[in-house]
Amino acid sequence: MAYTAEAPAIAAGDDPMVPRIGRVRRRVRELSDVWTLTVEMEDGRPLAFAPGQFNMLTAFGVGEAAISISGDRDRADSGLIHTIRAVGPVSGALTRLGPGDVIGVRGPFGVGWPVDAAKGSDVVIVAGGLGLAPLRPLIYAVLASRKDYGRFALLFGARTPADILFRREIEQWRRRLDVEIQVTVDTSGEDWYGNVGVVTALVPQASFDPQNTIAYVCGPEVMMRFGAAALRDAGVPDTAMYLSMERNMKCGVGLCGHCQLGTAFVCRDGPVFRNDVLRPLMAVKEL
Amino acid sequence: MEGLERIVREHPFFSGMKEEFTNLLSGCAKNVRFEAGQYIFHEGDPADQFYLVRSGRVALQISAPARSLSIQTVGESEIVGASWLVPPYRWGMDAKALELTRAIAMDAACLRGKCEDDHALGYELMKRFMPILIQRLQAARLQILDVYGVHS
Numbered sequence: 001m002a003y004t005a006e007a008p009a010i011a012a013g014d015d016p017m018v019p020r021i022g023r024v025r026r027r028v029r030e031l032s033d034v035w036t037l038t039v040e041m042e043d044g045r046p047l048a049f050a051p052g053q054f055n056m057l058t059a060f061g062v063g064e065a066a067i068s069i070s071g072d073r074d075r076a077d078s079g080l081i082h083t084i085r086a087v088g089p090v091s092g093a094l095t096r097l098g099p100g101d102v103i104g105v106r107g108p109f110g111v112g113w114p115v116d117a118a119k120g121s122d123v124v125i126v127a128g129g130l131g132l133a134p135l136r137p138l139i140y141a142v143l144a145s146r147k148d149y150g151r152f153a154l155l156f157g158a159r160t161p162a163d164i165l166f167r168r169e170i171e172q173w174r175r176r177l178d179v180e181i182q183v184t185v186d187t188s189g190e191d192w193y194g195n196v197g198v199v200t201a202l203v204p205q206a207s208f209d210p211q212n213t214i215a216y217v218c219g220p221e222v223m224m225r226f227g228a229a230a231l232r233d234a235g236v237p238d239t240a241m242y243l244s245m246e247r248n249m250k251c252g253v254g255l256c257g258h259c260q261l262g263t264a265f266v267c268r269d270g271p272v273f274r275n276d277v278l279r280p281l282m283a284v285k286e287l
Numbered sequence: 288m289e290g291l292e293r294i295v296r297e298h299p300f301f302s303g304m305k306e307e308f309t310n311l312l313s314g315c316a317k318n319v320r321f322e323a324g325q326y327i328f329h330e331g332d333p334a335d336q337f338y339l340v341r342s343g344r345v346a347l348q349i350s351a352p353a354r355s356l357s358i359q360t361v362g363e364s365e366i367v368g369a370s371w372l373v374p375p376y377r378w379g380m381d382a383k384a385l386e387l388t389r390a391i392a393m394d395a396a397c398l399r400g401k402c403e404d405d406h407a408l409g410y411e412l413m414k415r416f417m418p419i420l421i422q423r424l425q426a427a428r429l430q431i432l433d434v435y436g437v438h439s
């Protein structure tokens with residue numbers, strides 16, 4: 001079902017259903033409703049992960065939510081990083097945790113982005129909104145061994161200029177001569193001189209060889225569907241596109257069935273799926 | 288004139304079009320430039336030209352009280368303006384150059400006349416406009432969906 005990707009599992013001896021205890025070390029406001037938390041594990045053991053994997057985070061007394069890891073896997077020992085948008089009770093409570101507060105962590109779970117699959121190929125990343133957060137570990141990994149890849153394009157869409165996630169970091173990446181970074185917003189006022197329009201419109205303008213490209217797409221589901229269609233129109237086959245899916249989660253380990261997508265479980269077989277595998281699953285609308 | 292014919296022929300919008308047609312169309316073309324911040328047209332004005340952008344960037348905007356909302360930017364190799372195609376030939380938005388922009392302006396009345404005289408030319412032109420209009424309609428639909436918002 002899933003393709004092969006590096007996917008560290010929970011450390012031997014740990015019960016995947018029992019949260020490990022962490023403490024928030026840092027809380028940074030990214031956008032009006034988005035915060036990044038840096039968490040240190042109470043037992044001092046860093047949590048190894050692969051780009052695209054997620055954890056189940058507990059705000060004690062409120063509940064648990066699936067949140068992707070948005071940090072650098074090569075710097076896992078300097079803290080576990082999650083970027084969270086406050087949309088409801090659990091995510092709201094998580095984003096209110098401040099330095100010293102206790103947080104529960106189960107994971108890492110799921111199959112992430114295949115980082116090595118793109119070695120020797122061009123890399124195109126299409127990100128929308130908060131979808132940039134699960135892609136950031138992949139971006140770090142590609143930039144860390146930049147010479148192993150061909151051309152690298154990051155195409156990012158946000159709602160307005162005020163919703164551009166990781167803006168300072170994007171500006172830093174943009175200064176490099178070996179990456180193509182395009183940012184667009186759905187709408188803007190007069191204070192924005194960049195692109196306006198949907199992120200899919202950036203695909204035809206990016207320079208990559210569609211026959212030798214691996215594309216990674218993450219964002220709201222509709223945006224990913226149109227993003228994948230734009231990549232397909234540009235000549236990238238479904239077998240070279242990876243999308244990260246979101247479904248309601250409970251156990252995170254393939255036991256409860258909450259995250260079912262067709263015949264797959266997003267927590268165990270995903271969240272990252274190759275598009276040729278994903279499309280038939282998405283065709284079963286009622287699941 | 289030969290310069291303008293070549294520029295028209297080489298603009299991606301006309302790519303693959305018969306030289307006979309691009310030569311005819313060049314008769315309606317002229318080179319224009321807009322400084323950063325300059326308006327190319329305003330909503331409600333007569334749509335008497337359309338523009339093939341050669342370099343620079345243009346924002347398509349809708350004015351709302353006390354502010355202007357950009358809904359699309361158009362850059363090199365793209366086109367600005369479709370209202371010249373259909374009555375009442377008036378612009379539905381503002382277009383403003385965000386940076387120094389060089390373009391070819393095509394005179395709308397001249398183009399419409401040539402298309403009426405030669406339907407094959409008109410059809411060729413429509414085949415180039417329609418995909419762009421459909422793409423922009425699709426993009427507008429996605430923007431209306433507000434996919435990045437939080438939905439209950």
Ligand SMILES: Cc1cc2nc3c(=O)[nH]c(=O)nc-3n(C[C@H](O)[C@H](O)[C@H](O)COP(=O)(O)OP(=O)(O)OC[C@H]3O[C@@H](n4cnc5c(N)ncnc54)[C@H](O)[C@@H]3O)c2cc1C
Pocket residue numbers: 054064065066067068069083084085086087088089090091092130133134245246247248249271436437438439
């Ligand atoms: C694999 C995976 C990875 C995820 N990674 C992240 C991440 O890195 N950062 C992050 O902030 N969230 C992430 N999510 C989403 C996150 O799990 C949910 O936002 C969270 O569970 C919501 O719980 P809640 O109790 O706060 O809100 P709920 O009460 O469950 O929902 C409140 C309202 O928000 C809406 N809503 C719920 N989820 C979303 C969403 N993702 N986007 C927009 N609206 C939503 C609901 O429809 C509802 O109206 C991920 C989900 C999955 C499955």
Ligand code: FES
Pocket residue numbers: 248249250251252253254255256257258259260265266267268
């Ligand atoms: S969350 Fe329980 S099976 Fe996926």
